[in-house]
Amino acid sequence: MTPTHPARPHADLDTALGIARGTAAAAFVHLDPDGARAAASAAAARLLRGTPASPLDGRVISVKDLFDIAGQVTTAGSTALADRPAATADAPAVARLRAAGAVLIGRTQMTEFAFSGVGINPHHGTPANPAMAAIDPLPRIPGGSTSGGAVSVATGAAWAALGSDTGGSIRIPAALQGLVGFKNTQALTPTAGSIPLSPSLDTACAITRTVSDAVAVHAVLSGAACVPLDRPLSAWRFGVVEPVLLDGLDADVARAYARSLADLAHAGAQIVPLALPALGELAALQENGGLPAAESWTWHHTLLAARGDRYDPRVAARIRRGATTTPTALAHLHRLRASWMARMAAELAGIDAVLSPTVPLVAPALQPLRADDAAFFAVNAQLLRNPSIVNLLDGCAISVPCHTVGGAPVGLMLWTTGGRDAALLGAALAVEAALQPGRGA
Secondary structure, eight states: OOOOOOSOHHHHHHHHHHHHHTTTGGGEEEEOHHHHHHHHHHHHHHHHHTOOSSTTTTOEEEEETTBOOTTSOOOTTOGGGTTOOOOSSOOHHHHHHHHTTOEEEEEEOOSGGGOOSSOOOTTTOOOOOGGGTTTOSSOBOOOSSSHHHHHHHHHTSOSEEEEEOSSSTTHHHHHHTTOEEEEOOGGGSOOTTBOOSOTTTOOEEEEESSHHHHHHHHHHHHTSOOOOOOOOGGGOEEEEOOTTTTTTOOHHHHHHHHHHHHHHHHTTOEEEEOOOGGGGGHHHHHGGGHHHHHHHHHHHHHHHHHHGGGSOHHHHHHHHGGGGOOHHHHHHHHHHHHHHHHHHHHHTTTOSEEEEESSSSOOOBHHHHHHOHHHHHHHHHHHHHHHHHHHHTTOEEEEEEOSOTTSOOOEEEEEEOTTOHHHHHHHHHHHHHHHTGGGGO
């Protein structure tokens, strides 16, 4: 379940730094070669003594520019925070990685203030999707908001990427780049020491290449042992929901999703139709920007008044939607959410996980979304639609690749209610194993 320990931490780091300075340069806002080399040397010494700190010891990990790293400035991808003082301490999630022996290579690019699933950043540039480069020379979006983190993993500049997920910001770029993105139950990993978007929804989690690697990283970030539920595929009961989750799928996603369900059923998984009528209440929960707009306005309104001209106008517009949400309205929204969560939990009883496309489209071209606000917001809404449901549910979810080798990346999302992380990861391991042979078809 856990990754093998790297035999040559220094060699791995040299390769990673070369990629981070070359192919993946646009994914990083700051590299820390000296700090990384010191951590790699310490990991190598522990390896020689036979006392690695954890299964992550010596692994190269990137950190989203949302989390504090002692001695570095956290800007959340924004020029409005460029003159902040350096952090005096690591964020708890960063501290846990460091204590586990991770080699922190640098800070990665992101959507400004984590407020978009597209991944475009007009201040520092946008890394193109490396997984699409072999398919189409036209630059494609990386997905966001953990755009640079995903690119760092997809290119090999990092073994894993620490990021955040408020409405899909881990799972969206993972799906669009053929990676694994695990959004754990929110309370399991501290979000302190990071710039908030929506404290009710924000989750600290990671992008990896495999589910077993996601298990190892989650154990460190959550600060607790994680033993995925080990059952044969035939023992898992998966729900499939058509309304909302399957609306407007593009051809690549529709084919990959249908093939994945067929492969899983053939391998013995129980696939059952599921109604989930509570999904019909999403519009009320997301009206006027919902919790992300209301809660981000609380944090940003003073900074917007002083430095609004330094914000990405698209991000500022989404935050300002929260200005009209009164404390009474926000309290009512929290009550609506709690009631909805209870109904969703009841409707999901007897189902181990829901299977759905992570997002309904493959990565679109980057340039048209840079230039056209209407196109940008339409794609952003499509990307956030499915994954944001899990954040509202305070659930856990994982996106695993389900496309054929050489095809445009597509993610299959497994999701369920909160607190069932070990079971979900067990299901994901079984699903990943069943889908791997079919990915060459």
